[in-house]
Amino acid sequence: MPIRPVDLKQATGEAGSIYEAIVIMSRRARQINDELRANLQARIAEVAIPNDDDTEVVNPDQLEVAREFDHIPKPTFLALDEMLDGDLEYRYREPQY
DSSP states (O other): OOOOOOOHHHHTTTSSSHHHHHHHHHHHHHHHHHHHHHHHHHHHHHHOOOOOSSSOOOOHHHHHHHHHHHTSOOHHHHHHHHHHHTOOOOOOOOOOO
């Protein structure tokens, strides 16, 4: 992966501080990761070959799907790009006492 420097002031977006921005982006990255994982599992299930015995069968379609997902940028980079582009929406929870 190439190194990509980021201006920290720009990365904070509308967040009050860099720490808030990091929390916001990390939660978004976790959401993106969950979406990608669910999508990968669904795609692999579509091309899965039922296997009744204990032998391992190499499925070229599953390998191709896995290779496609290897080329998707990391969820952290996607969340950072959303924050930099101003596409990331978030709200703060009201404190409960």
